[in-house]
Amino acid sequence: MSHRAARVEAWLDERAEEMALLVERLVAVDSENPPGRALGRCARVLRDAMDRLGLSPEIVDIADPSGELEEPCVVRGTAGDGDRLVYFHGHFDVVPAQHRGQFTAVRRDGKIFGRGTADMKGGIVSMLYGAAAAKELGLLGGGRIVVHLVCDEETGSVVGAGHLRAAGLIEPVALAMVTAEPSGGGIWNAARGALSVRVDVRGREAHVGQANLGVNAFQHMLHIARPVERYAAEMAGRHTGFPMNADDAPGSMLVVGGLSGGGSNFNVVPGSAFFTVDGRYNPEEDLEGELKRLTGLIEDAAREIGADVSIRTTQSQPSAGTDADHPAAVALARVVSEVQGAPARFEMCAGILEIRWYAQLGIPAFGYGAGRLDVSHGPGEHIDEAAMRRCAAVYALYASDMVS
Structure with a gap:
């Protein structure tokens, strides 16, 4: 591991407990979609956490033409400033649980079990702490990270990410976008x-x-x-x-x-x-x-x-894809290899991803997260705490390499 990666991981390791506690708090909010309940409540938990991390959060209320979503909104935050920009994107709605006990997180053997841990509340925590690490450790130079957290990915994302696109809140000049979908440590550079x-x-x-x-x-x-x-x-x-x-x-x-x-x-x-x-x-x-x-x-x-x-x-x-030899893809693979100590692998996601909203604007976009797709949406959904921190380090270092 390089010196800079070790420095970022040390910063994250010192905050391992608070990262895990934030995952637990998010899991406790039953933001199931459908029907789209408790979205505003989950957004407020995220806003408060982002505020503590110095990410200048705001909640943007949005309209749902169907009227089915409860307090639909987007949470936005920023780390750093300047023209060079990378997006961290995630969603805080989750699929319906198999049983209500899944909304009480359980920590066992270095893992956190509960609905949404893998897809993708654990990934959101990785992104927030990755952004905070990049800011606090001075890794962004004159660049910035913008965090977008949306409320309706599990039912198509037209209301949340669609609003970002329609309202001009996605800047086409961005250098890259990463979303913390449960790719199991691989890089999803394409989706159906x-x-x-x-x-x-x-x-x-x-x-x-x-x-x-x-x-x-x-x-x-x-x-x-x-x-x-x-x-x-x-x-x-x-x-x-x-x-x-x-x-x-x-x-x-x-x-x-x-x-x-x-x-x-x-x-x-x-x-x-x-x-x-x-x-x-x-x-x-x-x-x-x-x-x-x-x-x-x-x-x-x-x-x-x-x-x-x-x-x-x-x-x-639409589908979306970024070539594995694109400079933004090469940079991400390099950082993943640096942190994980093994070559990065590129794969196409078998489903659809919100990378499409950014790729349509010409922004290189990727899914990369610590969660595993094979446990997502299931009764044993979980995320590995150490993997969650490694992903946070990747996010911090990737943003640094792209914007500084």
């Missing part, structure tokens, strides 16, 4: 795009005794879903050129019928039915073209049997 649609089929109800008078929407739905299933299998066979984790499939992944339903009773011909299609598309795919192809398959199948259908696009988010 997302397409989600809902297909509604309308029929005509009739009593089972006069079923011949009805139009069975369920049967129509089955016919329409078959070409979609074949399409999903085809897309799974179209592999990405980006390296991926060994556990992740290289093809674009689609789930047909993740949600489905219809009908009013067991003895009535169903007059309505629906199913969803949710896809994660590799960066090589043309998202707009695939949406047209998918809707075309559904419409053609409906015409074959005279089915009455409607298709609603519920999500359309």
Whole structure:
């Protein structure tokens, strides 16, 4: 380990207990999304912590067109000043818990267990302390770190990160962006795009005794879903050129019928039915073209049997990627190797990431965090405390190298 890395890690090690306590406080706020509860309360915990760390925080209230999120907001903070800029980005909403006990953090064997520890309240703590270390140790020169913490990543991030983009709060001149997603110490330099649609089929109800008078929407739905299933299998066979984790499939992944339903009773011909299609598309795919192809398959199948259908696009988010040989990527890999003592690995995230909001503006953007994807969202979600501090050191040193 280099002298400068040892200096940063020593600063962080002295604050290991307060870092862990902040994770515990954040876990205790049940900011589940959906439904999007306790978001303002979590933001205030973050604001207070950032204030103690000298990160000049503010809470930016934002509008949620759906009205479903509770006190939607963004928390912003800054370390240093100057024109050269790096963004640290995170989200403080979490997926719903398997049981309420997950909102009481448990420390055991050097790990912190609880909902959101890996994805990504533990990562937020790493970013905040990394920014504070860079500032306090004088590593930023004439540059600065801007911290963005948003409230709705788990349901698409259009309200939170979307507001940052729409309000001009992301400066295109930034040199890089890092988000503390649970990459397990690898660097996610790319992520898939997302397409989600809902297909509604309308029929005509009739009593089972006069079923011949009805139009069975369920049967129509089955016919329409078959070409979609074949399409999903085809897309799974179209592999990405980006390296991926060994556990992740290289093809674009689609789930047909993740949600489905219809009908009013067991003895009535169903007059309505629906199913969803949710896809994660590799960066090589043309998202707009695939949406047209998918809707075309559904419409053609409906015409074959005279089915009455409607298709609603519920999500359309582009993929994102930064080449591993980009100077910002090379700099991050160098710092990761310096701190971890092993070569950094680049991978594509199997899902979507908020790096897309920055990459669309030409900002090199990466996911890098101490959490592990294989435990995120599960009943045993946890984060390793030492790994959390190592990531904080990476954040501090990377910002230093980029802006000073």
